[in-house]
Amino acid sequence: MFIINVVYEKPLQQIQAVQDAHREHLDTYFKKAVFIAAGPKVPRDGGLIVANSKVSRAELEAIMAQDPYMQNGLVRYDIVEFNPLKFDPALSEIL
Secondary structure (H helix, E strand, O other), X not given: OEEEEEEEOOOHHHHHHHHHHHHHHHHHHHHOOOEEEEEEOOOOXXXXXXXXXXXXXXXXXXXXXXXXXXXXXXXXXXXXXOOOOOOOHHHOOOO
């Protein structure tokens, strides 16, 4: 499982200009059941994406490299991989 910390490297106005394309990119991987959750941090200096282990780290890095935020040099992605040992049983199908 992965937590992707999205760190804005440019002003919010530049981020918002590409936001719709970024969300379309995310939607592609929500439909493929790779992403579990995503959204902006509070305060809005970046965001978080939760991805399951259906992909390898290398595959996830390739997916994130295709993100319009990354392609436009707007963000940095810090990817943390972890093995969830304890979780609500309702999540067992998506982990």
